[in-house]
Amino acid sequence: MSSTDLPIPQFYAQTLQSLVPIFDDTLSTSDSSAQTLLASALDNLHLIARMLTSLGVFSDNETADELGDKELVFMSLGWVIAECESRGGLGGPERRKAALERSQHAMNGFLSLLASYKVLSPEEYAESSASADSGVIAKDPAKRREAKIRQYRREKELRQQISTMANDHPDSSSTPLIFILSLLPSTSASRPAVISTSTASTSVNPDSHPDIRETSLLLLRLLHTLALASLSSTAMELDILASAPASISELPPPPEDLRSVKRGDEDNTWRLDRTPGQYKPRELISGGGRVLRPFTILPSTSSLSDRARLQGEVFRSSHRLPTMTIDEYLEEERRRGNIITGGGQASYDAPTESELLELAAEEDGNAGAEEAEEKKRIKEENWARYTDDNRKGAGNTMNRG
Known part of the structure; x- marks a missing residue:
């Protein structure tokens, strides 16, 4: 039986199983065999996407409650396609840029699908909308750091919950691909993968754990968190590629007088x-x-x-x-x-804090003057207390013989 004759769940599981060495970094993406594997897997993934479209599995006017328990896992298809695209295009800047743009398009489609089916919490939906509107990372470093910490905590919590509930109990440090495979039929010959033999069926094995729906929703939320981080990384790389200097082939030809030098016609x-x-x-x-x-x-x-x-x-x-x-x-x-400006004689001639307080305190009948006088009194009192407690030169321990 060829791969295309398999039921869709088993075909999807078989394709993801071939990608495990790449997603867990066992096989480097710079290897030519990895690029060949990615190209073949992308062909299969796009074929699965067309199958799901022809079957009408997903619709714009539905919510997650209207989907079957075993159909939710196929919502991860867009995320897998985007991740595969982001690991390809290593033949030059233009090919890399095209691959990143395809990855960005697939990832935004995945986020739109989650938002359409109302899988996300209100907080996650707000983050997804902000990411889709801006398309780039926030310029404020503090906000960017807070977003990363928030995403990391959510990712850790979701991984722990999925590892507890998922089939075969994968470890929380497993790749998301392993989590998806735990919700799909096994590709091994020792265990029956599906009940239906129809190629149009999207049903997975019936002996899966009873919490498959809740686990699938947790998995989609985890992929949403990872998608936001992936979009930020993709936007950064696209920005770098956009500002990179032109390649040699794109440079204008040198003037005629520079092509030949008198010294040996170099x-x-x-x-x-x-x-x-x-x-x-x-x-x-x-x-x-x-x-x-x-x-x-x-x-x-x-x-x-x-x-x-x-x-x-x-x-x-x-x-x-x-x-x-x-x-x-x-x-x-x-x-x-x-370049810092200022300083010099003008800075030296500027009044000190104590002098400013003294000038402000001299304005009688003013509330600001009374406040300045009180600040000046507290400052002098603190200094007097400090000089009483610390003898002059007590802190100097150098050259005492």
Whole structure:
């Protein structure tokens, strides 16, 4: 019997079983055999999706209560497809970007399906809606950290609950793929996988545990939590790919006078860099301060004579890096807010806190003056108490002989 002649639950389980070595990191995704396995699995997963669509398993006007207990597990199909896509596309930046975009589309479809069937709690639904609206990670580091901590705690709790209730009791550290397989018929020959022999059936084995519905709902909530983290990671990688420099094939051809050098007609077309002056500071340093590509800082053009500049161009390395002058670098740092201004004589002449309190206290008949006078009194009292308790020089333990 071929794979396509199997009932859908067993066909799905067989496909997921082939992906276990990749999802548990036993087989590296950089291996050519892993990429071949992913491509074959994706073909099967999309075929299963078309089968479910033709059978009308899911509908836009239904809720989770109207689905059968053994049909809920097939809602995980979109998440599996997205995860497979995110592990592929290793043939170059463009192929990787296309794979990530397909993964993002499949993951958003999975989240929409969960929201349509009202599987999520109100808090989870709000997080899913915010993620779908923004499409990127929150810029506030504090909010991003709180979201990660909240997702980690929920993921840990859901894993523990699923491992307690799931069939065959998989460990809480198991991959989500193992949890999905625990709700599907076994692919081993020693145990019957399904009752029905019809290829259009979506029923799984009848001897599954009685809490299959509750376990399936917990699993979908776990996959929802993992999907939000995956979308954030995908958005970050897409942002990096979007800001990456153009590949060699996309660079403009060098001018005719640079293709041939008098000294032995040396060919410069192999060089990976562009000619100096073609890079802008924002192409070399990102807004977060990350160096996008190596570059050389040159002396300020205002203090560099033509003779020194020409001499530097003669005695230079055989390779050529992008350049940035001191003036351009300082301007970029000032734009990013890394240069602190102030201080100096103006800061020295500024009144101290005690002087400000004394000036404010001199304004008689003012409520602010009374408050400032009280603060000044408390400060002086605290200082007097401190000097009474600590003898002058008591803390100096250096050079005591």
